[in-house]
Amino acid sequence: MKNRIEVGKPVGIEVSIAQSEVVAQCDVDVIAAYPITPQTHIVEHLAEIVADGDLDAAFIPVESEHSAMSACVGSSAVGARTFTATCSQGLALMHEILYIASGLRLPIVMSCVNRALSAPINIWGDQSDIMAERDTGWVQIFTENGQEVVDQTICAFRIAEDRRVMLPVIVNLDGFSMSHVIEPIRFYDTKQVRGFVGVYQPPLRLDPAQPMMFGPVGIPEIYTEAKKANDVALIESRQVIEEVWAAFAREFGNAYRALETYRTDDAEYLLLTVGGMSETASVAIDALREQGVKVGQVKLRLWRPFPHDDLAALLGKARGVFVFDRCLSTAGPGGPVASEVKTSLYNLRERPLVVGFIGGLGGRDVTVQQFADMVHKGIGYVAAGAAPVYEMVGVRE
Amino acid sequence: MNETGYGIFAARMLPKDEPFVQGHRACQGCIPALMLRQITKAIGRDLIVCSATGCMEIISSPYPFNAWGVPWIHVAFENAAAVASGVEEGIEVLRRKGRFYTGRKPAVLALGGDGGTMDIGLQALSGALERGTDFVYVCYDNEAYMNTGIQRSSGTPMGASTSTSPAGRVSTGQVTWKKNLAEIGVAHNIPYVATACPSYPFDLMAKVKKAVEVKGPALLHVFAPCPTGWRCDANSGIKLGRLAVESGLFPLFEVVDGQHKISLDPATMRKSSQDPIGEIAGYLFQQGRFRHLKGRDELIQAIQERVRLEWQKLKAKTER
Amino acid sequence: MKTKLNPTWRELELGCTVVEAGTSAEYKTGDWRSFYPKTDEDKCIACGVCYLFCPDHSRHIAPRKKKVEGAMYTHYFDFNFQFCKGCGICAAECPTGAIVMIEEGKK
Numbered sequence: 155m156k157n158r159i160e161v162g163k164p165v166g167i168e169v170s171i172a173q174s175e176v177v178a179q180c181d182v183d184v185i186a187a188y189p190i191t192p193q194t195h196i197v198e199h200l201a202e203i204v205a206d207g208d209l210d211a212a213f214i215p216v217e218s219e220h221s222a223m224s225a226c227v228g229s230s231a232v233g234a235r236t237f238t239a240t241c242s243q244g245l246a247l248m249h250e251i252l253y254i255a256s257g258l259r260l261p262i263v264m265s266c267v268n269r270a271l272s273a274p275i276n277i278w279g280d281q282s283d284i285m286a287e288r289d290t291g292w293v294q295i296f297t298e299n300g301q302e303v304v305d306q307t308i309c310a311f312r313i314a315e316d317r318r319v320m321l322p323v324i325v326n327l328d329g330f331s332m333s334h335v336i337e338p339i340r341f342y343d344t345k346q347v348r349g350f351v352g353v354y355q356p357p358l359r360l361d362p363a364q365p366m367m368f369g370p371v372g373i374p375e376i377y378t379e380a381k382k383a384n385d386v387a388l389i390e391s392r393q394v395i396e397e398v399w400a401a402f403a404r405e406f407g408n409a410y411r412a413l414e415t416y417r418t419d420d421a422e423y424l425l426l427t428v429g430g431m432s433e434t435a436s437v438a439i440d441a442l443r444e445q446g447v448k449v450g451q452v453k454l455r456l457w458r459p460f461p462h463d464d465l466a467a468l469l470g471k472a473r474g475v476f477v478f479d480r481c482l483s484t485a486g487p488g489g490p491v492a493s494e495v496k497t498s499l500y501n502l503r504e505r506p507l508v509v510g511f512i513g514g515l516g517g518r519d520v521t522v523q524q525f526a527d528m529v530h531k532g533i534g535y536v537a538a539g540a541a542p543v544y545e546m547v548g549v550r551e
Numbered sequence: 552m553n554e555t556g557y558g559i560f561a562a563r564m565l566p567k568d569e570p571f572v573q574g575h576r577a578c579q580g581c582i583p584a585l586m587l588r589q590i591t592k593a594i595g596r597d598l599i600v601c602s603a604t605g606c607m608e609i610i611s612s613p614y615p616f617n618a619w620g621v622p623w624i625h626v627a628f629e630n631a632a633a634v635a636s637g638v639e640e641g642i643e644v645l646r647r648k649g650r651f652y653t654g655r656k657p658a659v660l661a662l663g664g665d666g667g668t669m670d671i672g673l674q675a676l677s678g679a680l681e682r683g684t685d686f687v688y689v690c691y692d693n694e695a696y697m698n699t700g701i702q703r704s705s706g707t708p709m710g711a712s713t714s715t716s717p718a719g720r721v722s723t724g725q726v727t728w729k730k731n732l733a734e735i736g737v738a739h740n741i742p743y744v745a746t747a748c749p750s751y752p753f754d755l756m757a758k759v760k761k762a763v764e765v766k767g768p769a770l771l772h773v774f775a776p777c778p779t780g781w782r783c784d785a786n787s788g789i790k791l792g793r794l795a796v797e798s799g800l801f802p803l804f805e806v807v808d809g810q811h812k813i814s815l816d817p818a819t820m821r822k823s824s825q826d827p828i829g830e831i832a833g834y835l836f837q838q839g840r841f842r843h844l845k846g847r848d849e850l851i852q853a854i855q856e857r858v859r860l861e862w863q864k865l866k867a868k869t870e871r
Numbered sequence: 872m873k874t875k876l877n878p879t880w881r882e883l884e885l886g887c888t889v890v891e892a893g894t895s896a897e898y899k900t901g902d903w904r905s906f907y908p909k910t911d912e913d914k915c916i917a918c919g920v921c922y923l924f925c926p927d928h929s930r931h932i933a934p935r936k937k938k939v940e941g942a943m944y945t946h947y948f949d950f951n952f953q954f955c956k957g958c959g960i961c962a963a964e965c966p967t968g969a970i971v972m973i974e975e976g977k978k
């Protein structure tokens with residue numbers, strides 16, 4: 155396959171389009187998807203690539219996201235490399251089948267263009283959609299900009315289809331503020347990408363030549379073992395994820411880690427962020443450093459498997475950790491990221507005070523100043539030795 | 552014996568192979584299970600089955616006892632048709648790319664109960680039919696959600712007492728008419744729609760074969776008595792299927808490229824009366840689920856009237 | 872059956888898949904039966920109706936020869952009592968009344 159886009163040097167391109175181009179480069183066999191804002195550009199563009207004959211794939215225009223994921227399970231079960239994209243209400247509608255995709259160990263790759271959940275209906279970005287799918291058994295990766303989306307999408311296929319993993323992977327990107335933005339992105343040679351992801355060799359598939367049963371009833375005598383096997387597979391996928399990222403760095407130059415750090419070296423306080431708003435937060439970190447505040451930033455890229463030990467090691471020595479969540483766990487123990495970070499730290503003999511902030515909901519902008527304010531507020535809580543369970547930022551009282 | 556259509560050595564003409572295997576856990580006298588036996592016999596082993604949640608899924612797949620001799624997948628309750636879409640389209644691409652399934656293309660069969668088809672799975676079914684997925688969808692209609700304890704579905708007939716449409720002091724059981732699944736299929740303009748019943752095995756198997764051979768979606772609505780849910784004798788399923796067909800309650804017909812054709816005309820089968828829609832009471836009162844209708848003559852009358860009307864509508868379609 | 876009944880989580884196939892077909896044959900449903908079918912071979916005309924209608928494929932073809940009223944039949948049927956659940960369909964549908972259902976334990 156010849157290159158559809160210029161490779162080797164950054165070109166200005168909408169992130170959604172870039173992701174669909176790279177999905178095509180990965181030579182997917184089946185795309186089953188249903189439109190939902192702000193995911194639409196991804197699947198529309200893939201439909202075009204297929205319609206132009208540039209990708210030999212089946213594009214299944216299903217009648218719902220539930221059927222999208224169901225069709226993905228079907229196509230993956232016959233050994234087809236399978237991709238879909240969704241978000242928000244669509245992801246919620248898929249919920250039931252997400253567990254089944256991972257339970258059946260099918261290496262589907264999905265793009266999730268993070269968007270708020272109704273009600274009230276809201277098409278703009280936050281992370282409530284994906285946070286509701288934390289426990290579905292998928293590998294879940296966050297990205298911060300278009301280049302990361304492209305790179306992680308390539309990595310996703312290789313991670314998912316590794317024999318040691320055989321699990322579906324979600325690549326998250328922020329709705330609109332990433333998906334609909336034109337960014338400079340460097341593409342790679344299609345042949346090289348195809349070489350990197352390889353040809354999918356399914357260990358098991360539905361085939362009359364060797365009939366088998368996918369999805370038997372997990373009677374009580376077997377269910378626990380089945381769950382244990384999936385749990386271990388997801389935990390141990392970490393090893394493969396690191397290998398794939400390392401291989402990617404060797405092959406294409408960009409290096410990735412489960413937790414990215416920014417100016418953390420002598421930091422007493424750490425601001426932890428996830429996704430596209432991390433870039434705004436970094437600007438705030440710069441400003442605070444100017445003011446002499448010893449604050450650094452930790453960006454969580456790998457959400458599942460959860461990098462428990464890495465977090466403990468990285469955050470444990472700080473005096474205060476300020477976690478920014480773009481999801482409200484209504485009347486719960488704090489934002490999902492904050493409560494999981496707390497869990498990672500709880501058993502340490504000495505641990506920082508963890509302060510949870512919730513904001514950026516439903517496309518609400520969070521400014522540099524607001525991130526700086528969170529840090530100042532957090533430092534105040536550390537000084538006082540106590541903090542509320544969580545608090546919302548940028549809400550009109 | 553003529554009315555069931557088998558001659559003396561008919562069984563010998565059938566494939567001996569049994570791709571649906573013994574040791575499944577269906578209740579005694581389960582006709583949906585018999586249907587699976589007949590269907591797989593007709594299709595053979597070049598087949599992939601996508602099953603919806605329901606009795607036929609549960610009874611054939613408790614780990615590690617696999618009652619299937621063909622590849623089989625269960626995903627969820629409402630999505631058998633969507634899963635089949637993925638399976639079929641996946642196979643198509645992989646064939647094209649020369650990766651797998653390079654020999655004969657296997658038949659793809661989606662399987663759902665009346666609940667999994669007419670209720671919760673109707674959307675996925677409609678989607679797959681409309682998209683032209685090259686598969687066979689079989690709805691085995693035992694007229695309620697049996698797997699979860701005999702709750703009503705939109706396939707439950709008028710007057711039947713189920714656990715969520717119970718007959719009571721002020722209720723006569725189900726108060727709605729059975730959904731016409733076959734005509735929903737016909738409305739999708741698919742190449743093949745048929746009704747069938749395991750009491751007429753040769754008719755059923757011939758239809759299954761046609762359904763597989765046709766390019767594009769085919770829908771089979773199979774009437775399948777369930778002794779447990781219908782509260783009838785375990786040995787009565789075949790007889791009840793026959794009575795339902797003979798009385799016109801469940802007419803057997805096929806619709807090929809939009810053209811209706813009646814498979815078995817009740818008028819020619821019934822010995823007792825010229826009227827194809829004879830008394831249905833004989834059918835109803837062999838089943839506990841209708842027992843409370845004794846003495847409710849107006850309702851039985853209404854059911855009878857409805858059967859007559861539906862039959863006339865069907866007849867009119869064949870005469871176009 | 873190669874598939875283990877109670878495997879450890881390590882022994883489970885990927886996704887809990889049963890990689891063997893037809894393993895249900897290891898599960899004998901015959902002990903569900905409270906009545907068993909019995910054929911009066913003199914009445915049997917080897918028509919196969921019982922075979923066609925058995926939901927458990929417990930009436931199988933057992934090729935042997937038998938002479939009935941001058942005709943020679945080569946297809947003939949036996950019960951498989953390992954699986955027969957005793958539903959009585961074969962008895963109810965047999966056109967010649969050759970099959971009767973008898974309570975288990977009785978002859």
Ligand SMILES: Cc1ncc(C[n+]2csc(CCOP(=O)(O)OP(=O)(O)O)c2C)c(N)n1
Pocket residue numbers: 604605606607628629663664665666667668693694695696697698699704
């Ligand atoms: C989404 C969802 N809702 C409900 C159920 C529970 N459930 C499982 S099978 C079933 C009924 C199946 O009825 P039908 O499709 O008629 O098949 P049958 O059991 O009668 O063979 C129900 C309600 C489920 N598994 N999934």
Ligand code: SF4
Pocket residue numbers: 576577578579580581582583584606607610693697698776777778779780
């Ligand atoms: S409940 Fe009915 S359909 Fe289900 S296994 Fe028993 S007889 Fe068959």
Ligand code: SF4
Pocket residue numbers: 910914915916917918919920921922948964965966967968969970
């Ligand atoms: S149905 Fe009766 S007559 Fe026919 S083969 Fe069976 S036992 Fe013999």
Ligand code: SF4
Pocket residue numbers: 580908924925926927928929930950951954955956957958959960961962
């Ligand atoms: S009693 Fe039922 S299960 Fe046994 S052979 Fe006859 S039809 Fe089959």
Ligand SMILES: [Mg+2]
Pocket residue numbers: 664665666691692693694695696697
């Ligand atoms: Mg049912």
